[in-house]
Amino acid sequence: MQAFWQQLRIRALVALALVFVAATAALAADDPLPSWNDGAAKTSILAFVDKVTTAGSQDFVPVEERIATFDNDGTLWSEQPMYFQIAFAVDRLKVIAAADPAIAGNETVKAVLSGDRAKLAAVGEKGLLEIVAMTHAGMSVDDFSAIVRAWIASARHPRFDRPYTDLVYQPMLELLAYLRANGFKTFIVSGGGIDFMRPWAPAAYGIPPEQIVGSSGKTKWQLIGDRPSIMKLPEVDFIDDGPGKPLGIQRFIGRRPVFAAGNSDGDLEMLQWTTLDSGPRFALIVHHTDAVREWAYDRDSLVGRLDKALDEAPKCGWLVVDMKTDWKVIYPFEK
Amino acid sequence: MQAFWQQLRIRALVALALVFVAATAALAADDPLPSWNDGAAKTSILAFVDKVTTAGSQDFVPVEERIATFDNDGTLWSEQPMYFQIAFAVDRLKVIAAADPAIAGNETVKAVLSGDRAKLAAVGEKGLLEIVAMTHAGMSVDDFSAIVRAWIASARHPRFDRPYTDLVYQPMLELLAYLRANGFKTFIVSGGGIDFMRPWAPAAYGIPPEQIVGSSGKTKWQLIGDRPSIMKLPEVDFIDDGPGKPLGIQRFIGRRPVFAAGNSDGDLEMLQWTTLDSGPRFALIVHHTDAVREWAYDRDSLVGRLDKALDEAPKCGWLVVDMKTDWKVIYPFEK
Numbered sequence: 001m002q003a004f005w006q007q008l009r010i011r012a013l014v015a016l017a018l019v020f021v022a023a024t025a026a027l028a029a030d031d032p033l034p035s036w037n038d039g040a041a042k043t044s045i046l047a048f049v050d051k052v053t054t055a056g057s058q059d060f061v062p063v064e065e066r067i068a069t070f071d072n073d074g075t076l077w078s079e080q081p082m083y084f085q086i087a088f089a090v091d092r093l094k095v096i097a098a099a100d101p102a103i104a105g106n107e108t109v110k111a112v113l114s115g116d117r118a119k120l121a122a123v124g125e126k127g128l129l130e131i132v133a134m135t136h137a138g139m140s141v142d143d144f145s146a147i148v149r150a151w152i153a154s155a156r157h158p159r160f161d162r163p164y165t166d167l168v169y170q171p172m173l174e175l176l177a178y179l180r181a182n183g184f185k186t187f188i189v190s191g192g193g194i195d196f197m198r199p200w201a202p203a204a205y206g207i208p209p210e211q212i213v214g215s216s217g218k219t220k221w222q223l224i225g226d227r228p229s230i231m232k233l234p235e236v237d238f239i240d241d242g243p244g245k246p247l248g249i250q251r252f253i254g255r256r257p258v259f260a261a262g263n264s265d266g267d268l269e270m271l272q273w274t275t276l277d278s279g280p281r282f283a284l285i286v287h288h289t290d291a292v293r294e295w296a297y298d299r300d301s302l303v304g305r306l307d308k309a310l311d312e313a314p315k316c317g318w319l320v321v322d323m324k325t326d327w328k329v330i331y332p333f334e335k
Numbered sequence: 336m337q338a339f340w341q342q343l344r345i346r347a348l349v350a351l352a353l354v355f356v357a358a359t360a361a362l363a364a365d366d367p368l369p370s371w372n373d374g375a376a377k378t379s380i381l382a383f384v385d386k387v388t389t390a391g392s393q394d395f396v397p398v399e400e401r402i403a404t405f406d407n408d409g410t411l412w413s414e415q416p417m418y419f420q421i422a423f424a425v426d427r428l429k430v431i432a433a434a435d436p437a438i439a440g441n442e443t444v445k446a447v448l449s450g451d452r453a454k455l456a457a458v459g460e461k462g463l464l465e466i467v468a469m470t471h472a473g474m475s476v477d478d479f480s481a482i483v484r485a486w487i488a489s490a491r492h493p494r495f496d497r498p499y500t501d502l503v504y505q506p507m508l509e510l511l512a513y514l515r516a517n518g519f520k521t522f523i524v525s526g527g528g529i530d531f532m533r534p535w536a537p538a539a540y541g542i543p544p545e546q547i548v549g550s551s552g553k554t555k556w557q558l559i560g561d562r563p564s565i566m567k568l569p570e571v572d573f574i575d576d577g578p579g580k581p582l583g584i585q586r587f588i589g590r591r592p593v594f595a596a597g598n599s600d601g602d603l604e605m606l607q608w609t610t611l612d613s614g615p616r617f618a619l620i621v622h623h624t625d626a627v628r629e630w631a632y633d634r635d636s637l638v639g640r641l642d643k644a645l646d647e648a649p650k651c652g653w654l655v656v657d658m659k660t661d662w663k664v665i666y667p668f669e670k
Contacts, residue, residue: 064543198589210402210545210587212589220578228607230581230582246563246565247556250554251529251554253544253545254529254545269556272563
């Protein structure tokens with residue numbers, strides 16, 4: 001008889017355990033942001049999306065107006081120890097200099113390739129534009145895309161010894177997917193080069209090329225026989241940074257976002273443009289606070305300086321995401 | 336007995352008629368291009384869409400690459416007796432001149448408002464840019480949108496005495512809808528102003544603002560207190576015409592279209608960029624051949640001149656749509 005009761009108890013426990021596992025799994029499946037720790041940040045995002053997508057709600061936003069814009073460097077992927085596009089330019093410069101003694105002898109090129117900080121500091125804006133022109137122009141857009149694709153497939157980040165595209169933020173991938181599942185159209189609006197991002201960003205973020213806005217150089221139409229091409233010229237056309245971001249948004253998208261995410265002062269005007277209007281609006285700043293898993297920097301950083309926008313955040317009601325405490329996981333490879 | 340047979344015959348005839356009506360209705364419902372006459376033009380469009388959307392077909396094109404670009408003036412709506420945006424600028428100039436004696440006294444303004452062809456011809460490109468600056472700048476993008484919306488709601492086309500948006504082409508509306516139903520993303524790529532089109536084109540064509548590419552002026556970010564705005568400056572930034580069209584496509588869309596439609600030499604490079612590559616590609620030219628229902632013009636027209644592109648069409652395999660014979664209906668109001 002005891003055996004009977006014992007068996008029954010075991011069966012009950014097993015059943016209970018199964019119910020518990022199923023409930024936990026269901027909860028996990030229901031959580032659209034599993035890499036975000038429970039807390040105010042996650043709650044405020046969920047509450048915003050809930051209210052703008054609830055039909056009949058006072059804050060309902062029609063699907064066609066659900067425009068969400070995301071900065072890239074430092075917001076969707078890392079940007080330390082230097083913007084990854086700079087790493088690309090330096091690698092590209094090495095290839096070009098190895099093939100052309102005239103370029104190898106150029107003083108700016110020597111300064112950049114020396115790795116000497118003092119020499120680098122002396123390069124200045126004019127020198128940097130010279131480097132951009134050498135590495136990002138003088139070829140067709142298609143040829144440049146192929147170069148970027150080859151680099152992104154082979155280059156490795158110095159700290160993690162992994163492809164740069166491994167350094168995208170898992171919580172932000174979940175946020176992008178969550179917004180899209182709720183009818184948002186997600187855009188990248190980055191200071192980075194539009195032609196640099198488009199070859200790899202669609203696969204990395206699920207955002208198509210036509211929803212990627214960035215800085216660009218002038219281009220030229222060329223038709224040789226029956227072979228058309230678009231040539232990249234060594235001349236800056238548009239800098240999609242700071243006040244350039246709302247201008248880029250207006251030019252490319254033509255609608256004011258209702259959701260925006262950034263991480264630096266270069267995003268200040270985009271966040272202002274997104275939120276300083278009537279109706280439900282949401283902006284967040286990714287604050288780099290995790291020196292162990294990622295990097296910790298803000299007001300004094302040369303890369304991704306976050307100073308004015310950090311001061312504006314509380315005044316404007318922007319969510320400041322504390323990477324260290326709000327994110328369970330930083331990169332997909334940690335899972 | 337005879338009455339019985341007669342009744343049966345009548346019943347059979349009625350049943351047959353019902354079947355016939357049902358079959359005809361079903362056929363009409365199955366026809367995605369009911370305003371296109373049966374013939375080579377319609378057949379070639381249907382055959383192209385069929386082959387690129389048939390899974391497993393050699394010519395299958397993945398959904399994300401189904402990019403279709405459409406010129407606007409003369410391709411999606413009429414452009415005679417002058418581009419409708421010019422009519423807008425002239426109307427706007429009248430309003431401005433009435434309020435400001437300095438503008439009313441300007442020689443270029445007087446020439447434009449005189450309606451005198453000789454004086455108009457003497458205005459030249461510099462004068463035209465002056466007019467564009469007066470009528471399209473010096474206000475925020477939002478204020479300009481409101482002005483365009485008010486104009487499009489009240490202005491009437493001189494020949495048809497109808498709103499300009501009534502002069503969209505019914506067969507092209509059907510083509511746009513048909514392509515979208517088959518996974519194509521449809522874009523406008525027009526020499527017209529991007530800020531002029533976006534206020535009304537989404538409702539007219541079912542194309543959202545972020546899929547409208549056009550010419551643009553420079554803009555400036557402005558923040559007064561907590562009121563941000565984007566100001567339109569009196570300086571041309573980008574002319575989305577001729578060789579500018581493929582450049583605009585590359586900058587805004589970042590993918591090469593597989594389908595394009597135009598009607599003038601301003602579309603030549605867009606059609607070349609779309610078709611001069613491997614894989615299945617389709618381009619069409621709307622040829623204005625119907626002086627009764629619309630207008631008839633091509634090589635000698637000042638508006639929408641079609642000369643080089645008409646010569647290139649047979650060499651490149653572009654479909655030339657003969658408006659008079661290929662289109663059952665021109666405008667929606669004819670139905």
